Amino acid sequence: MQIGSYVLPNNVFVAPMAGVTDRPFRQLCRGFGAGYAVSEMVTSRKDLWHTLKTSRRADHTGEPGPIAVQIAGTDAEMMAEAAVYNVDRGAQIIDINMGCPAKKVCNKWAGSALMQDEPLALGIIEAVVAACAPHGVPVTLKMRTGWCAREKNAVRIARAAEALGVQMITVHGRTREQGYKGSAEYETIAAVKAAVRVPVVANGDIDSPAKAQAVLAATGADAVMIGRAAQGRPWILREVAHYLATGELLAPPLVLEVCRALLVHLQDHYTLYGEYTGVRSARKHIGWMVRGLVGGEELRARINELEDADAQWRAVSDYLQALAQSHERWPHAIALKTPANEVETPREL
Numbered sequence: 001m002q003i004g005s006y007v008l009p010n011n012v013f014v015a016p017m018a019g020v021t022d023r024p025f026r027q028l029c030r031g032f033g034a035g036y037a038v039s040e041m042v043t044s045r046k047d048l049w050h051t052l053k054t055s056r057r058a059d060h061t062g063e064p065g066p067i068a069v070q071i072a073g074t075d076a077e078m079m080a081e082a083a084v085y086n087v088d089r090g091a092q093i094i095d096i097n098m099g100c101p102a103k104k105v106c107n108k109w110a111g112s113a114l115m116q117d118e119p120l121a122l123g124i125i126e127a128v129v130a131a132c133a134p135h136g137v138p139v140t141l142k143m144r145t146g147w148c149a150r151e152k153n154a155v156r157i158a159r160a161a162e163a164l165g166v167q168m169i170t171v172h173g174r175t176r177e178q179g180y181k182g183s184a185e186y187e188t189i190a191a192v193k194a195a196v197r198v199p200v201v202a203n204g205d206i207d208s209p210a211k212a213q214a215v216l217a218a219t220g221a222d223a224v225m226i227g228r229a230a231q232g233r234p235w236i237l238r239e240v241a242h243y244l245a246t247g248e249l250l251a252p253p254l255v256l257e258v259c260r261a262l263l264v265h266l267q268d269h270y271t272l273y274g275e276y277t278g279v280r281s282a283r284k285h286i287g288w289m290v291r292g293l294v295g296g297e298e299l300r301a302r303i304n305e306l307e308d309a310d311a312q313w314r315a316v317s318d319y320l321q322a323l324a325q326s327h328e329r330w331p332h333a334i335a336l337k338t339p340a341n342e343v344e345t346p347r348e349l
Contacts, residue, residue, distance in 0.1 A: 001199065001222060002199070003036075003093055003140065003167055003168050004093070004137075004138030004167055005136070006093065006138075008036050010241040010244075011035060011223035011241075012033065012034060012035050012224055012226065013035060013037065013038070013201060013223055014026070014029040014034045014036070014037045014225070014227070014237060015038070015226060015230075016038040016039060016095070016142070017040070017227055017228075017231075018040055019040070019281075020040070020284075021037065021039060022039075022040060022057065022059075022272065023268070025234075025265070026039070026063065027062075027063060027265075028234050028261060028262075028264075029237055030064060031261060032234040032236075032261070033235070033237040033238030033239075033242075034230075034237040035223075036068065036223075038070050038095050038142075039058075039068065039069045039070055040057050040070070041057075041097045042058055042070065042071050043071075044071055044073025044074075044079045044081070045073065045078070046078070046082075046085075056272060056273065058086060059272060060089070067090050067093070068092070068093040068140070069086040069091040069093070069094060069095065070095040070096070070097050070142070071083060071086065071096060071097065072096075073124070074114070074120070074124075075124075076120075076123045076124045076126070076127035076128075079127060079128050080127040080128055080130065080131035081131070083128045083131045083132050083137075084131050084135070087137050091137065092137060093137065093138050093139075094128060094132055094138075094139050094140070095139075095140045095142055096125060096139065096140070096141045096142070096166075097142060098114045098142065098143040098144070098157075112144045112176035113176065115143060115147050115153060115154075115176065116151075118153065118156070122157075122160050122161070122164065125139070125141065125160075125166060126164050129165040129166065133165070138167040139165065139167060140167060140169070140170065141157075141158075141166045141168070141170070142169075142170040142203075143158075143170070143171060143172070144175055144176055145174060145185070147176045147177065148175050148176065149175055152175065152188055154171055154191075155192050155195050158171075158192045158195055158196050158200075162196045162197065166198065167199075168200075168201065169192060169196065169198060169200050169201070170200075170201035170202075170203055170225055171192050171200065171201070171202065172184070172203040172204045173186050173188065173202070173203065173204035174204055183205060184203075184204030186202065186204075186215055186219050189202045189215075189219040190218060190219040190220055190221075193219055193220045193221055193222075194220070199222040199223065200219070200223075201221060201222065201223045201224065201225050202223070202224050203227065206225070206226050206229065207228075207229035207236070208229075209239050209240045209242075210243070212224045212240045212244060213243065216244070224240065231285075231288040232285070232287075232288025232289040232290075232291060233288075233289075234261075235252075235253045235330075238250065238253075251329060252330040252331075252332075253329065254329055254330070255323050255328065255329060255330055256324050258289075258320065258330055259317070259324060262285075262286075262289060262320065263313065263316065263317055263320075265285070266285075266309075266312070266316065269281065269282045270313075275308070275309045276307075279307055279308065279309050282312065283300075283303055286303055286316055290319065293323070293331060294331075295319065295323075299315065299319045302315055
């Protein structure tokens with residue numbers, strides 16, 4: 001699998017997700033086998049580049065390459081400037097967001113809303129590719145199948161994007177109208193793959209090694225991108241990569257391996273966000289990791305009351321060390337009883 005001059009170790013990617021795929025999470029997923037990881041989207045609005053939120057999203061300290069940054073906006077010139085701004089700060093690949101279905105993004109005609117205005121969308125692609133070309137930085141595109149079921153224009157946009165110089169296209173198998181409801185469909189992704197020569201990545205509802213293999217077979221895509229299934233289970237990336245390469249299922253990870261990885265992730269999280277914000281934003285990651293496990297609900301309730309990073313880290317360490325006493329390998333979660341709205345569900349971008 002290759003993007004521009006960058007050869008990737010495998011064809012299993014972790015999706016950009018708002019509020020999730022920050023640098024610590026990307027590094028966690030890389031450690032568990034992701035061949036490629038894309039940042040949360042960075043705004044093209046220059047007046048927001050120096051905000052704390054954007055500066056954190058543009059932080060790639062210690063991150064292995066290639067460093068891929070997703071940008072979002074509605075103005076071609078601003079998007080080109082945003083691309084160069086992020087290249088100057090370490091981005092080695094620029095990804096254009098035309099897939100985010102969030103209302104606050106689409107109401108401003110960014111994200112998947114751009115699929116309704118093809119001339120604007122293609123103008124943005126052309127400007128970003130031209131801005132990145134002098135730096136030798138490849139440009140990729142992430143989009144949906146279309147705006148709604150009546151207007152699935154992914155194939156048309158993909159062909160035009162390829163002609164303009166885009167070097168990889170990711171398609172989420174839903175329309176903007178669907179959001180994350182219903183099931184992803186893969187016929188449109190297959191049609192995109194048949195229409196272009198650049199690598200195509202299939203995204204949407206890939207939650208197991210068998211599903212990944214089935215989606216690749218159905219679409220002919222070159223890679224899969226996994227989003228929500230990696231929350232609390234980042235080792236699914238390793239499991240999928242191994243299965244695609246060998247046809248064999250990996251055993252669940254050792255509890256002690258997960259313990260070490262999660263505790264390092266928490267420390268990275270506190271370092272990036274500081275104690276006050278870091279403790280609060282880490283709660284969802286911990287919640288996803290232990291959801292459905294024996295004693296997991298009790299741990300979630302406890303950490304939601306803790307405001308001290310050291311206390312939170314120790315609570316998680318104690319829980320995982322105790323789990324390791326009774327399970328050598330990570331146990332299968334019990335049937336989930338947690339209401340979905342108790343744990344934040346991020347948007348795939």
